[in-house]
Each structure stands twice: as structure tokens, then as C-alpha cells.
Amino acid sequence: MPELPEVETLRRDLSRSLIGRRFVRVDRRLPKVFVTPTGLDAQELVAKTVLALRRRAKFLIFDLSDELALVFHLRLAGQLVHRAADGATLAEGGHPVPAFGAPLPHKSTHLVFHFDDASTLYLTDIRQFGRVWLLPSEAVDPFLARARLGPEPLDPEFTVDILAERLARRPRAPLKPLLLDQTFLGGVGNIYADEIIFASRLGPGTRAGEVDRAGIERLHSAIRSVLEFAVREGVAQVLNGKVLPGRDFPRVHGRAGQPCPTCTAPIVKSRFGGRGTYTCPCCQPSADDARSSHA
Numbered sequence: 001m002p003e004l005p006e007v008e009t010l011r012r013d014l015s016r017s018l019i020g021r022r023f024v025r026v027d028r029r030l031p032k033v034f035v036t037p038t039g040l041d042a043q044e045l046v047a048k049t050v051l052a053l054r055r056r057a058k059f060l061i062f063d064l065s066d067e068l069a070l071v072f073h074l075r076l077a078g079q080l081v082h083r084a085a086d087g088a089t090l091a092e093g094g095h096p097v098p099a100f101g102a103p104l105p106h107k108s109t110h111l112v113f114h115f116d117d118a119s120t121l122y123l124t125d126i127r128q129f130g131r132v133w134l135l136p137s138e139a140v141d142p143f144l145a146r147a148r149l150g151p152e153p154l155d156p157e158f159t160v161d162i163l164a165e166r167l168a169r170r171p172r173a174p175l176k177p178l179l180l181d182q183t184f185l186g187g188v189g190n191i192y193a194d195e196i197i198f199a200s201r202l203g204p205g206t207r208a209g210e211v212d213r214a215g216i217e218r219l220h221s222a223i224r225s226v227l228e229f230a231v232r233e234g235v236a237q238v239l240n241g242k243v244l245p246g247r248d249f250p251r252v253h254g255r256a257g258q259p260c261p262t263c264t265a266p267i268v269k270s271r272f273g274g275r276g277t278y279t280c281p282c283c284q285p286s287a288d289d290a291r292s293s294h295a
């Protein structure tokens with residue numbers, strides 16, 4: 001699933017290729033993907049210019065001319081690729097299937113945006129859960145507010161004290177599902193949750209109320225450092241639950257049986273809260289609540 005680093009990287013790359021471009025046509029190949037909750041017509045996009053791209057948690061927002069906005073959520077498997085008129089890729093990101101560089105449109109390409117320079121933006125999604133909302137600008141903030149998103153982890157306002165306060169409100173909650181809960185913290189998904197918990201030397205089943213102040217400081221620092229690293233150095237490359245060979249990152253997720261980068265004990269895969277979860281049995285407390293399947 002595209003998480004904060006994937007969406008942020010995409011935002012930066014698409015900002016370079018899309019700002020200033022004007023829409024000339026929209027092909028809605030799978031109409032349900034393109035949502036117009038306030039009754040706007042998709043044709044309203046024609047002749048509008050992309051002014052800015054911003055991100056909130058895993059939402060990517062295009063601010064357009066004439067007080068319009070497009071809000072994207074890639075959900076489990078959405079992918080965006082922007083190609084120039086000659087077919088060269090200008091920007092790409094999101095889910096790695098179909099492979100980047102594959103001919104487009106793919107049979108799972110559900111939306112195609114055509115621009116004034118004859119470039120094309122493709123939304124492809126093999127699972128069909130991704131969505132794009134066309135909204136008046138003034139409707140964007142209320143729309144995002146309805147998602148009740150937690151703090152933005154890379155925002156300076158997200159301090160150790162804020163994290164401590166939020167953990168204290170949910171003392172019985174185990175850490176991993178808490179990190180995945182978008183109302184607790186915006187933008188973290190399954191891959192980075194494993195990486196953050198590993199870097200904190202806590203366990204996926206550690207209850208929020210059991211983490212002491214030093215643990216909260218480690219957790220806060222890990223949230224920042226793991227996400228910043230991924231945004232800066234390139235996002236996690238994981239395909240079908242396995243890290244692509246030749247990469248050091250992610251360090252534990254997708255590495256069942258491989259040596260822990262800290263202590264060399266084999267990384268264990270279990271199921272926790274229904275999600276594939278990777279931990280080091282030596283560096284991290286055992287998750288008593290995790291039903292280990294070693295699948």
C-alpha cells in the first residue's frame with residue numbers, strides 16, 4: 001500500500017512535471033473511481049490549470065485554477081504515472097504493479113488525464129479501491145476533516161509530548177494497530193509500522209500504556225527517522241511481501257528468515273491484527289498477543 005513516503009515522493013515528482021499544465025480531456029474508463037460528491041461534472045476539469053500539489057497523510061491534493069481541486073487516495077494498489085508526449089516517464093509512483101515502465105493504459109488503468117503539452121497522467125489500480133474526488137476548493141478541508149486524520153508525523157508540531165498524550169488516551173491499544181490507525185497518526189501503513197516498531201525496540205503487541213517515557217522518545221524519533229529516510233533515500237521496494245534483492249531498506253519488513261541488521265537473529269514473520277508483521281525475536285519484546293504463524 002502506498003504510504004506517506006510513497007505519496008510524498010510522488011507529490012514532489014509530480015509537482016515538477018504537472019504544475020502549470022492545463023487539462024484538455026479526462027477519460028473515465030472505470031467511472032466509480034472518479035467521484036464528484038458535490039455534483040460537479042468531470043468536464044469541469046477541462047481548461048483548468050494545476051497550481052500546486054500538497055499532501056495530508058496518504059491523500060494527495062491537486063489545487064487547480066477556478067477554485068477546484070482533485071483529491072487522490074491510492075488505497076491498496078493505486079499507481080500514478082505521468083508520461084510525456086513521446087512516452088518518456090516524467091513521474092511515477094504508488095503501487096509497483098503493473099511494473100513501472102509497462103505500456104499504458106494497462107487493462108487496470110481506470111482514469112486518464114490528458115494535458116495541454118500532450119502529456120498524460122494514468123491512474124492504474126489492480127484492486128480498484130483507489131479514488132479521485134473532484135471538489136470545489138472550499139470543500140477540501142471539510143472533506144479531509146471527515147477522515148479525522150491524526151497528526152502529520154513529519155510536521156514540527158508533532159512532538160514527543162503530543163505522541164505521549166495520544167498514547168495515554170489509548171492505553172490498552174497495541175502499538176502496531178495504533179500506528180496503522182489514521183486517526184491516531186496520519187500516513188503510516190504496514191511496511192513503515194514494522195520498521196518504526198523495530199527501530200524503537202518495542203513490540204507490535206506492546207500496549208500504548210506500557211511504553212515508558214524513554215520508549216515514547218525512541219518511538220517518536222523512529223517515526224521521524226524512518227519516514228524521513230524513506231522520503232529522502234527512496235521509498236521501500238516491496239513486492240508480494242518480499243523486499244527486492246540488493247536493497248538495505250526496509251530493514252525488517254519483507255525479510256522473513258533473513259538476519260536482523262542489528263543482531264543477526266533471523267527475522268520472524270507473524271500475523272498481527274490480520275497483517276503480515278516482521279520482528280526480530282531478540283531485539284524486540286515478544287508480542288504475547290501476536291498469534292505467530294511463521295507464514
Ligand SMILES: [Zn+2]
Pocket residue numbers: 260261262263264265280281282283284
Ligand atoms: Zn535483532
